[in-house]
Amino acid sequence: AAVLRADGLPVTIGGVEKMSKSKNNGVDPQQIIDAYGADTARLFMMFASPPEQSLEWSDAGVEGAHRFLRRLWRTVYEFKNSGGTTAAFGGSQDALGKELKDLRHKLHSTIAKVSDDYDRRQQFNTAIAAVMELLNQFDSCNRNGDTSGEQGRAVAQEVLEAAVRLLWPIVPHICEALWSELRPSETLWAAGWPQADEAALVKSEIEIMVQVNGKLRGKITVAADAPKGDIEAAALATEGAVKFMEGKPAKKIIVVPGRLVNIVV
Incomplete structure (x- = not known):
């Protein structure tokens, strides 16, 4: 779908253009919302640039944000449809194999980083990037079969729950929908913010x-x-x-x- 500037002229597909009042080339967010949804608009704008800097417009960036949200949606539903949900991992790190230990280390490092990015640093683009990296490692473990079995699925549940909670401030609509699949009997408000497990942060x-x-x-x-x-x-x-x-x-x-x-x- 074409995205229009505020003056009605199309933005070149694949192009990058810095928006400014002097150029009169602001982009109406409603055009993105109509084509991709409000969450894609929010994710793109928060990921493309820190809030205190100018935003460089990129049609490819909008499409990339939309692909990531579709990937997150697909990952949660594939996990759910592969055998149902289970309780998130709550056991000892020592009971896990190396790949699952590494995944939990990545998970809780991500929780600590994203919490700091939101609160102290107020750098939302790096928070989003950290969750993307977490999903990359999750996908790798999934392909290798490390998330199969009772312990693997428990860690997978923990990872997906945390990813949804960490992205909730930026893309609330999709996260509410996905949370209702992961935890049908609990709201995101009740779940609260995830906390880093200190034991998982220690690498053996x-x-x-x-x-x-x-x-x-x-x-x-x-x-x-x-x-x-x-x-x-x-x-x-x-x-x-x-x-x-x-x-x-x-x-x-x-x-x-x-x-x-x-x-x-």
Whole structure:
């Protein structure tokens, strides 16, 4: 559907144009609402630019916002239709496999970030981006079958409930509808704002990059509390380190905690 400017002239499809009073090229939100719905209009405007900055108009951006909302809708309904809803996860992190642990870590990191973005930072575009990243990781786990089974579905329920609650201030209409599917007997008002689970924010394993003479040659996964000696040994044993060290001994091994190991030869 074509989107019209306030003066009645069409905005070039796929084009980007900065709106200003001097150009008399403001876009009537009603045109977006008629074509895509009010939630798409709200999501696009909040995602396209921080509220204190000028908005660069993009037809592709409007369409992208609409695609994301359709994706969210489809994800919730596919989950529901695949076997019904279940109680959200409420057990111990230790009972989960690595992928589900990582998904819950992403979920509760997202809750903490979005809460801070709304409250202290007032950066709504980054809040939306964080929920998009969460859904990307959820989709990956879903494709790999990690959300099947009782525990997997419980974590999936927790993720989808939180995504709907986090987006509720921006796209209230679709979120109310989706919440009624996820929690038919409870309103969003009664559910309140999601709270980050501190236990889920603690990662038991971390990924560390391995460099040889400052160039990336691989990565390792180690326990979050692994001693320095174990990290060095794991880095030296990687295929990339063995190949690019070319049989030479390490002159120095520099460990940057939680980030990387640089082997100097």
